[in-house]
Amino acid sequence: MTLTKTVRVVGRQLDAEVRPPGSKSITNRALICAALAPGVSTLRGALFADDTKAMMGAIQALGAGVEANESEQTVVVRGGGAPKPGAVIDARQSGTTSRFVLPAAALFGTRTVVDGTPQLRARPFGPVFDALRQAGAKVEELGEPGFLPAAVSGLMRGGAVHVSGHVSSQFLSGLLMAGPLLGDGLAVSLTSELVSVPYVEMTKAVMAAFGVRVDGLAVPKSSYQPCSYGIEPDASAASYFFGAAAVAGGRVTVRGLGTGSLQGDVRFADVLELMGAAVTRTVDAITVTSSGRLRGIDVDMADISDTAQTLAAVAVFADSPTRVRGIGFIRGKETDRIGAMVTELRRAGVDAVEDEDGFTIHPGEPRPTVFHTYEDHRMAMSLALLGLRVPGIELEDPGCVAKTYPGFFADLESLG
Ligand SMILES: O=C(O)C1=C[C@@H](OP(=O)(O)O)[C@@H](O)[C@H](O)C1
Numbered sequence: 001m002t003l004t005k006t007v008r009v010v011g012r013q014l015d016a017e018v019r020p021p022g023s024k025s026i027t028n029r030a031l032i033c034a035a036l037a038p039g040v041s042t043l044r045g046a047l048f049a050d051d052t053k054a055m056m057g058a059i060q061a062l063g064a065g066v067e068a069n070e071s072e073q074t075v076v077v078r079g080g081g082a083p084k085p086g087a088v089i090d091a092r093q094s095g096t097t098s099r100f101v102l103p104a105a106a107l108f109g110t111r112t113v114v115d116g117t118p119q120l121r122a123r124p125f126g127p128v129f130d131a132l133r134q135a136g137a138k139v140e141e142l143g144e145p146g147f148l149p150a151a152v153s154g155l156m157r158g159g160a161v162h163v164s165g166h167v168s169s170q171f172l173s174g175l176l177m178a179g180p181l182l183g184d185g186l187a188v189s190l191t192s193e194l195v196s197v198p199y200v201e202m203t204k205a206v207m208a209a210f211g212v213r214v215d216g217l218a219v220p221k222s223s224y225q226p227c228s229y230g231i232e233p234d235a236s237a238a239s240y241f242f243g244a245a246a247v248a249g250g251r252v253t254v255r256g257l258g259t260g261s262l263q264g265d266v267r268f269a270d271v272l273e274l275m276g277a278a279v280t281r282t283v284d285a286i287t288v289t290s291s292g293r294l295r296g297i298d299v300d301m302a303d304i305s306d307t308a309q310t311l312a313a314v315a316v317f318a319d320s321p322t323r324v325r326g327i328g329f330i331r332g333k334e335t336d337r338i339g340a341m342v343t344e345l346r347r348a349g350v351d352a353v354e355d356e357d358g359f360t361i362h363p364g365e366p367r368p369t370v371f372h373t374y375e376d377h378r379m380a381m382s383l384a385l386l387g388l389r390v391p392g393i394e395l396e397d398p399g400c401v402a403k404t405y406p407g408f409f410a411d412l413e414s415l416g
Pocket residue numbers: 024025026095096167168169170173195196199305306
């Protein structure tokens with residue numbers, strides 16, 4: 001029998017504050033930069049979840065010392081080491097870990113194997129393999145061509161490389177982070193339009209905190225400096241709490257995220273504003289207030305696609321259809337997120353339509369449903385929002401949220 005989680009309906013207007021755990025994306029960038037910085041760095045406010053534990057294991061395999069203190073949310077990293085011959089990295093389910101660690105591993109010339117779960121093995125890696133070869137590395141594709149597992153070896157020299165942008169921005173971010181340690185530096189050109197653009201700005205900002213400058217997409221040869229680095233809460237995680245205010249009505253404040261955030265996904269609050277919610281922002285908090293009455297919108301989410309499923313759940317309760325565009329590439333994430341979301345909403349009786357580059361959600365009254373979650377944390381966290389308003393919503397395999405947010409259901413229940 002599958003273990004399920006029943007979501008409790010919120011019977012009154014919300015009035016709550018929450019501080020989600022640290023950003024997955026910033027934690028995994030800071031771990032890579034700290035591993036490449038000779039000396040001791042301290043990361044504060046780090047995320048402890050499956051994806052970041054995968055990265056902690058990965059940088060240890062690359063020779064870094066890692067002292068993690070989960071209750072304090074700190075990670076002390078001794079950087080500047082090197083992998084031992086025969087190193088094997090298990091990136092688990094984590095796209096960021098695998099795509100960031102491949103270029104970093106190729107800096108050492110030691111043969112290193114990178115692999116992950118069957119789900120990660122089904123996600124695309126061809127663009128980073130090609131780019132590493134252009135920079136002088138040897139890449140062995142040990143399974144299906146273009147997919148994990150793979151082994152990198154041979155010393156990369158760097159120089160000019162071309163990489164596609166339309167599949168994932170993580171290829172570009174991973175290359176940039178390895179760039180300063182290459183003999184010839186690195187100058188990347190994109191061969192197709194970049195998705196998830198704010199994540200590349202985040203990459204540059206974290207590199208800058210560790211003393212490395214990026215000019216456009218060129219990284220001159222330089223070196224990382226160890227530092228003490230504070231990590232803000234996860235903005236994709238925050239989208240579920242903003243969504244909760246929109247769905248249940250009332251007010252939710254997310255602490256620790258504000259006008260200076262490094263994360264594009266804070267813009268999910270702007271999307272709810274377009275739907276009729278009120279949003280206030282300070283340097284340290286974002287508050288979403290809603291009457292629960294929402295209008296449908298037409299929106300491009302190519303920059304903030306991790307929040308597209310959150311919007312799909314919210315859009316069910318709007319008074320007109322919502323069309324989301326620009327996110328065809330999310331079919332290659334933990335699951336085909338467009339197909340999965342449309343399938344599940346339709347199972348609940350909602351008129352949801354799959355488009356090539358997104359979906360359209362028509363207003364509806366979902367019926368009690370046990371939702372499949374497709375081993376995708378964002379399917380579980382998004383569909384949970386329906387349960388705040390509709391009785392009888394259950395989620396299969398609720399433990400899948402551990403990929404980025406092990407305490408999600410406790411925090412959701414803390415809202416009221
Ligand atoms: O660089 C990052 O930290 C991420 C980039 C995005 O992926 P894509 O660039 O593949 O869209 C996002 O979906 C992922 O959760 C984290």
